[in-house]
Amino acid sequence: MEQTPDPLARFRAAAASREAAGLKRTLRARTPDDDGLIDLASNDYLGLARDERLMEAAIAATRTWGTGSTGSRLVTGSTALHARLEARLCAFAEAEGSLVFSSGYLANLAAVAALGKDALVVSEAGNHASIVDACRLSRSRVVVTPHRDVTAVEKALADRHEDHAIVVTDAVFSVDGDLAPLAELHAATVRQDALLVVDEAHSIGVIGPRGQGAVHAAGLAAEPGVVRTLTLSKSLGSQGGAVLGAPEVIQTLVDTGRSFIFDTGLAPGSVAAALAAVDILHNQPELPGYVRTRARELASMARELGLETNDPAGAVVPIVLGPPEAALRAALVCAERGVRAGCFRPPSVPVGRSCLRLTARANLSSDDLAVIKGALTAVAEMKVTM
Structure with missing residues (x-):
């Protein structure tokens, strides 16, 4: 008797293997009070996600602009509110230019894939999954270096056959919680004529006297060869992401960043909440x-x-x-x-x-x-x- 095809058999087998290895994941629907537990699992570092000032800003923006941005930022999704947030992020982090995305994940995809095209991409072993995926999307040669190993980074840059190179690293690593050696990495990229891309997801709002991030704390905010990515969903208690960098970098992302061009813009309510959070950081250093x-x-x-x-x-x-x-x-x-x-x-x-x-x-x-x-x-x- 002919066997009936079962296109889902391999998925069931893989799921059973993951469960046996203790790697099954389960979605849990969180309640408003989250069962009264003390929250040490979220990324709400400043406790702003339920701050009345952020919620009121989000409500006011939603009433003004609607619930969604209605399209790609190159079509209808870029509002005056987005421009205000970009200007505010530049002023706060002392950056020349800023571009807001609908998530920090997409900001990393755009920055690494676009800036790393036709270049060597040197990625630190402890980097977030969004950076790993971005490296793959760049379609460039990728060298993964050991954790916080500046010597290995410089060797990879010096041995390259590509004309261009970028080095990409988390600022604060998302699981280990330690800090990248940014000053040393920057010195290596300057010596080897490369760009340094730093993911500030876990450092903006946390590192530095005013929470301006690890790049700023390392004295690198004004360096033209340093690009910062960040999320608005952790310390800033909202949703979305951004890239900070020189005007040439921002224009490159507007022209070629696929996760910017083809994605719906960040919802106005989230933009306004992030704006309110940056103001709070400025006023409560x-x-x-x-x-x-x-x-x-x-x-x-x-x-x-x-x-x-x-x-x-x-x-x-x-x-x-x-x-x-x-x-x-x-x-x-x-x-x-x-x-x-x-x-x-x-x-x-x-x-x-x-x-x-x-x-x-x-x-x-x-x-x-x-x-x-x-x-x-x-x-x-x-x-x-x-």
């Missing part, structure tokens, strides 16, 4: 310091309990547990004790490095820290018995 202090407290707490972690440069504090099952169990233990923690497993992290990813917030209270300590104590006890 103490907020980034609060985030960094809380992150150091979380890391210190974890170390005192015998848990493996890093010295955080920004808000991200990883608790390395090893196998995926240990990370899943630790996240459940935290939730049972009133704390929601991020659970990162391969391919988000290397095999054997599954972890809880804790993210500090500027508005964590002393009472919150006491609850968090109880949860981490239970994780440490769980680890001993495994």
Whole structure:
């Protein structure tokens, strides 16, 4: 008897393998109060996502402009509000030019794929998945260098046969939470006539005295060969992304950035919320310091309990547990004790490095820290018995 074709069999088999390896992922519908848990899983570093000032700005913009931007920014999707945000980002981060996208992911796709075309692309091993995908989309030769290894970067640049090159790195790495050696990388790119692209997703609003980002803190904001990408969905409590750079860079992205040209513009409400967040950062420059202090407290707490972690440069504090099952169990233990923690497993992290990813917030209270300590104590006890 002829066997009936089953085009979905391979997907079921792959799903079963992932589940057996502890890598199955599940969508969880969050409630408005999120079950009353202390949130250490989101990227709302400044606690602005529910700030009344952002919500009111978003509501007012929606009433003025409507719920969507209605098209690509090169057609109907670019409003006066978008132009205001771009100008405000330039002033805040001390950049020459700015271009707003509908997500930070798409900002990275455009920057790396367009600027890296017909060039060598040197990408750091710890870079975010959006950068990895952007490298692939560039269709250029890509060299992946070890984590924070400036010597390897310079060697890749010096050995290239391409006329042009870009080096791309996270500023603060999204899982390890450490800081890229930006000054050294910039010096290497200057010596080797290359462009430096820095993803500020986890550093804008957190790094530097006023939260102007790691590039600014390293004294590189005015350097023409440095391009910054960022997201509006973390510290700025909104949605969207942007690229900051010289006018030549911005024009290149407008002309050739596929994720800019062919994507619907960022919704007006999100644009207005991001504008309000930048204003808050300008008027409350103490907020980034609060985030960094809380992150150091979380890391210190974890170390005192015998848990493996890093010295955080920004808000991200990883608790390395090893196998995926240990990370899943630790996240459940935290939730049972009133704390929601991020659970990162391969391919988000290397095999054997599954972890809880804790993210500090500027508005964590002393009472919150006491609850968090109880949860981490239970994780440490769980680890001993495994």
